[in-house]
Every structure is written in structure tokens, then in C-alpha cells.
Amino acid sequence: MNLEPELQLLQAAAAGERRAQLALYELCYPVLISAARRYYHNTDEQMTVVNNSFVKVIQYLNNYETGRFLSWVKRIISNEIIDEYRRNKRYNELYRFDAPVEERGAPDFQTDQIFSHEQLQRMLLSLSEPARLVFNLFAIEGYSHKEIAQMLGVTEETSKWHTKMARKKLRELIENIHE
Amino acid sequence: MNNPVKDPLDELFSSLNDLVQESPSPAFVQDLEARLDALEKKRRKPLLIWWFFSALGAVLFSGSYFLFFSNHAANQGQQHAENKNNTSAQAMTKKQMDTTSFASEFSSLFHPSTSTSSSSSSSSSSSFSSSSTNLIAAHPTTSSTLLSSSVSSSNAAPSTDKTRVQEETYIINPILLSDDHEKDCVLIVDQPTPVLPKAVVPTKKRIQHQIGLQFGVSGIFSSFDLPASHPLLTDDQMKLFRETREFGERNTSSWDFNLRYGMSINNWQLQTGLHYFEWGEQLQYDVISVEGTNRYRYLSVPLLLGYSFDFGKIRMSPFTGLAYGKCLTANGNYIEPQVNGVTLVTAKNFAGTFIGQLELQYVLNSKLVFTCTPVYRRSLGPLIDQQMIVNSYQSLGLQTGFLYRF
Numbered sequence: 392m393n394l395e396p397e398l399q400l401l402q403a404a405a406a407g408e409r410r411a412q413l414a415l416y417e418l419c420y421p422v423l424i425s426a427a428r429r430y431y432h433n434t435d436e437q438m439t440v441v442n443n444s445f446v447k448v449i450q451y452l453n454n455y456e457t458g459r460f461l462s463w464v465k466r467i468i469s470n471e472i473i474d475e476y477r478r479n480k481r482y483n484e485l486y487r488f489d490a491p492v493e494e495r496g497a498p499d500f501q502t503d504q505i506f507s508h509e510q511l512q513r514m515l516l517s518l519s520e521p522a523r524l525v526f527n528l529f530a531i532e533g534y535s536h537k538e539i540a541q542m543l544g545v546t547e548e549t550s551k552w553h554t555k556m557a558r559k560k561l562r563e564l565i566e567n568i569h570e
Numbered sequence: 571m572n573n574p575v576k577d578p579l580d581e582l583f584s585s586l587n588d589l590v591q592e593s594p595s596p597a598f599v600q601d602l603e604a605r606l607d608a609l610e611k612k613r614r615k616p617l618l619i620w621w622f623f624s625a626l627g628a629v630l631f632s633g634s635y636f637l638f639f640s641n642h643a644a645n646q647g648q649q650h651a652e653n654k655n656n657t658s659a660q661a662m663t664k665k666q667m668d669t670t671s672f673a674s675e676f677s678s679l680f681h682p683s684t685s686t687s688s689s690s691s692s693s694s695s696s697s698f699s700s701s702s703t704n705l706i707a708a709h710p711t712t713s714s715t716l717l718s719s720s721v722s723s724s725n726a727a728p729s730t731d732k733t734r735v736q737e738e739t740y741i742i743n744p745i746l747l748s749d750d751h752e753k754d755c756v757l758i759v760d761q762p763t764p765v766l767p768k769a770v771v772p773t774k775k776r777i778q779h780q781i782g783l784q785f786g787v788s789g790i791f792s793s794f795d796l797p798a799s800h801p802l803l804t805d806d807q808m809k810l811f812r813e814t815r816e817f818g819e820r821n822t823s824s825w826d827f828n829l830r831y832g833m834s835i836n837n838w839q840l841q842t843g844l845h846y847f848e849w850g851e852q853l854q855y856d857v858i859s860v861e862g863t864n865r866y867r868y869l870s871v872p873l874l875l876g877y878s879f880d881f882g883k884i885r886m887s888p889f890t891g892l893a894y895g896k897c898l899t900a901n902g903n904y905i906e907p908q909v910n911g912v913t914l915v916t917a918k919n920f921a922g923t924f925i926g927q928l929e930l931q932y933v934l935n936s937k938l939v940f941t942c943t944p945v946y947r948r949s950l951g952p953l954i955d956q957q958m959i960v961n962s963y964q965s966l967g968l969q970t971g972f973l974y975r976f
Contacts, residue, residue: 407610409603416602421589429586441594442602446609451854454817511586530580531587541906558579565579 395460405452416445419464426468429527432516440475444468469532473542476524504568514564518557525550526557623787627968630930630942780832780973784941788824788967792851795952795960803907811907811958818855818905822863824848826945826969839876839887844869845895845925849917849953849963855905864902866917866953870895872925885931885939892950893923907958915956922950931973939973 396418403411423444427437444467455463515523528534529550534542536550543550576584796812803811830843850865874891900917927945934940947965954961
């Protein structure tokens with residue numbers, strides 16, 4: 392499925408044409424809402440972060456150079472979520488855990504069960520906020536611990552610790568579903 | 571973004587990254603439209619501000635232009651009149667000398683007793699007509715009457731006071747020295763040589779003090795330097811860092827306040843005081859979450875030297891000099907060289923600034939002066955010099971205010 396927008400659409404949206412902006416919104420919406428749902432329970436919170444991110448897309452459309460447009464949009468919403476996290480002063484929670492983390496051995500988790508998006512989202516949202524944030528960035532968005540540490544202003548150890556805690560919790564949840 | 575060995579659990583959850591085609595609900599669209607409206611308004615606002623400042627600039631410029639030229643024209647008129655005055659005076663002198671010598675010769679023929687002292691006679695009549703000249707000037711139509719009376723008076727009561735004439739100073743109405751009245755003047759016989767006032771050039775130094783308050787707005791232009799290479803960054807990373815900064819860091823504006831003291835010696839001006847101004851830039855990186863405005867606030871003491879050119883009520887004074895100040899707000903943040911995070915920086919605690927300004931003054935009265943001053947400032951050396959963040963600043967602004975002279 393090729394979702395990359397036409398250049399003309401981008402130019403019209405950047406010029407302030409409302410119809411083009413709404414057409415672009417339709418195109419970006421799946422990317423934006425899927426990211427928002429991984430971080431927020433509440434529809435209002437999801438709406439806020441989705442629309443704030445899209446407004447930034449419009450604002451900085453002139454800076455966008457040819458490339459993968461939707462990847463650029465994904466980065467914008469990730470940044471918006473981190474910002475939101477900072478604004479709500481939940482940032483300090485990240486600093487609580489700074490103990491060294493032992494490197495994980497061979498993956499010991501295996502499952503044949505197929506989970507729906509909704510089930511996975513529900514499990515993800517049951518994590519604590521810092522663990523959810525770090526796990527999202529690491530496991531789903533593909534950032535390295537070094538990058539997460541730089542983005543969030545924490546140490547790599549902290550990022551690893553939150554990932555480990557998130558995995559542990561998610562395994563428990565999956566095992567509970569099995570039972 | 572690299573994650574070489576993936577945990578099966580991570581892989582399971584990474585399926586959440588797959589896109590599912592979905593349309594936004596009406597509530598989302600409505601909320602978005604409200605936000606886009608707000609964005610549009612925000613975009614228009616700076617335009618309005620620029621229109622306002624452009625209009626203000628145009629009004630000030632045209633006002634200054636009008637005042638300057640009306641004043642200039644008046645000065646030229648006055649100078650023209652003075653030139654005529656001199657020319658007429660010379661003509662009068664010449665004619666008067668001719669008539670005086672003729673009168674003395676005539677007098678010696680018919681009144682040998684009174685001609686013994688022709689100079690005394692002419693002096694005495696001069697002394698009388700000198701006083702009558704003002705009357706002639708004020709009422710040219712009556713000149714002949716007065717002239718005859720002056721002649722008769724001088725004959726009736728000749729004075730022997732020679733020195734009085736030479737000390738007498740004539741004030742000649744320049745209007746009467748126009749072409750229409752020149753004839754009246756040259757018709758006057760027995761006029762003394764008018765002693766025109768010498769141009770009074772003050773030799774003493776004129777020292778004046780001024781205190782004042784000015785405020786204004788400046789546009790700040792930020793520029794940064796990057797080393798050609800960095801041991802930890804590839805060329806592509808350096809390029810990305812440079813481009814991200816170029817796109818993400820924009821000009822901003824600052825409020826300026828200036829409490830000033832000035833001293834003028836003749837046309838030379840010395841200025842000092844307290845300057846408050848800001849350096850900084852707007853951050854709008856689209857790849858990381860940092861945004862806002864870096865503001866480095868400085869309180870400086872300037873020392874400026876200028877020279878003023880007077881055009882009547884308008885005075886134009888170019889100034890140049892340096893300011894040295896203390897930083898009041900020093901913290902800022904920028905994108906990291908890896909373009910992933912934030913670098914915190916601190917501006918120099920003490921910094922020098924070059925200042926150039928063109929002060930336009932309008933003298934409201936002997937004490938109060940209105941000023942309008944375009945100001946250019948440039949930081950001396952980089953204000954921020956921290957590893958990969960090396961920033962320098964310039965600004966161009968307009969300050970207005972009042973000065974009190976004493």
C-alpha cells in the first residue's frame with residue numbers, strides 16, 4: 392500500500408489550502424492514531440497528540456525534503472509524545488531506576504497464539520508510563536538504547552531497565568491470557 | 571534506529587507499527603480545524619506586526635523629511651536675505667559715499683562757514699538718519715518725508731559726536747531689501763555707512779548634558795559556525811546537523827531598553843548609560859521535540875562617541891562604540907550533533923558588543939528632545955562557544971524615546 396502523498400498535495404497543504412490539509416490528514420491519520428493508541432488510553436489525549444502533531448506537520452512542511460514522508464510524520468508524533476510527557480512533569484519517574492542491568496540471555500519467550508491489535512494495545516497500556524514510553528521507543532519504533540537515552544535525557548542503563556521491566560510485565564500478561 | 575537481535579516479544583508488539591487504514595472521526599476533524607484556524611491566525615500576526623512597523627517607519631521618515639526640508643528652505647531663505655542685505659548695504663555705502671562727497675562739495679560752495687567740518691556735518695546727519703533708517707525700513711512709503719525731516723534736522727542741529735555713528739548698529743528688515751524696496755533704500759541720501767553685525771562665532775566650548783530613556787524592538791540575526799569535521803561524526807551526520815540547525819533555528823526579536831546619559835561638547839557627543847537587550851533565536855526543530863526560544867539577556871554599559879549635524883530643529887547624530895555587559899539569563903538549548911537529543915549551553919557571563927546607531931533628534935523645546943534611533947549591534951566574538959555550538963549574533967532595531975537637556 393503506497394501511502395506517500397503527491398508533491399502537489401504537500402505544496403497545497405503548505406500554502407494553507409484547507410481541503411489539501413484535510414486530505415493530507417486523512418493520509419497521515421493511520422500513522423498518527425496508531426502511535427497515539429500505543430501511548431494513551433484516553434481518546435481526548437489521543438486526539439490532542441494526533442492533532443498537535445499534524446499541526447506541526449503543516450507548520451514544518453516547507454522544511455520537509457523529499458524522502459519518506461510518513462517516517463517523518465512518525466518522528467514528529469514521537470517527539471510530540473515525548474514533549475507531552477515532559478510537559479506533564481512525569482519525567483522524573485524515569486530517573487528512579489538507574490541500576491545496572493544484566494544483559495539478557497537467549498530469548499526465552501515463545502508463543503503460538505495470535506493477538507489482535509486491540510489485545511496488544513491493551514497490554515501495552517497496562518504498563519507504567521515510563522516503561523511504556525521506553526518499550527514503545529525501543530521495541531516498536533526501533534530506537535536504540537543510546538538514542539532513547541539521548542532523547543529522554545537518561546542513561547542507557549535506565550532505558551534498558553525500563554525495557555526489561557516492560558518485557559517482564561508483558562510476559563506475565565500473555566501467560567495470564569494463556570491460562 | 572538499530573535493533574539487531576529482536577526479542578520475540580518485541581517482534582510481537584512491533585506488529586502494532588503496521589498501519590490499518592482508518593478515517594478520522596468527525597470530532598477529530600473538528601478539533602483539527604480549530605487548531606488549523608489558530609495556526610493561520612498565528613501566521614498572520616507577524617505580518618500585521620511588520621505592517622505596523624513599516625507604517626511607523628514610513629511616518630517617521632516622511633515626518634523627518636518634511637521637517638528637514640521645511641527647515642532647510644527657511645535657512646536658505648534667511649541666507650538669501652542676508653546676501654541681499656550685504657549687497658544692498660554695499661550699494662548703499664557706495665551711493666552714500668558719492669552723495670556725501672557731492673554734498674560736502676556743494677556745501678562748501680554755498681555755506682563756506684559750515685563746510686569747515688564736512689565730516690562732522692555728515693556725521694551728525696548720519697547719526698540722525700541712522701536712527702531714522704529703522705523707521706524707513708518699517709515704513710518705506712514714508713521714507714521721503716522722514717528723509718526730508720532728517721536732512722532739515724541735521725542742518726538745524728548738527729551734532730559733533732563722530733564716534734556715535736561708527737558705534738551704531740543697523741538692523742535692516744530683510745523684507746525691505748527685496749527688489750521692490752531696494753530702490754527706496756538707495757534713494758536715501760546722506761545715509762551713513764551701515765555697520766552690519768558681525769557674525770558671532772562662539773569661541774567658548776558649549777557643553778550640554780542629557781539624560782534620557784529609550785525603548786524599542788530589534789530583530790536578532792543568529793549565525794553559527796561549525797568545524798569542518800568532528801571525530802565522532804561522519805560527513806553525512808555533520809551535513810544533517812548543519813541542515814537541521816539551519817532549518818530549525820530562526821531569527822527572533824528582542825525588547826530593548828536604554829537609560830542613557832550623554833554629554834555634548836560643541837557637536838561632539840559622548841554617550842553612556844545602561845542598555846538592556848537580548849540575543850537568541852527561535853527553535854523549531856522538526857526532528858526532535860525541542861522548541862521554543864533561546865534568550866540570552868544582557869545588561870550592558872555602552873560608551874559611544876558621535877558627532878551631530880544640526881538642521882534647525884532636527885539633529886542627526888551618528889554614534890559608534892562598544893558596550894560591555896553582564897548576562898542575566900544565560901541558559902539555552904540546541905539540538906545535539908547526533909540530531910537525537912538536546913545540548914544544554916550557557917552563554918558567556920560577560921560579553922562585549924559593537925554598537926552603531928544613527929540618532930535622529932527632534933527638538934521639542936529647549937529642554938526636551940524626541941529621539942528616534944536605528945541601532946545596529948553585533949556581538950564581539952561568539953557568545954556561545956561550547957564544543958559544536960558556536961553562535962554569534964547581530965541585531966537591527968529601532969529605539970524611540972525622550973531626552974532631557976540641562
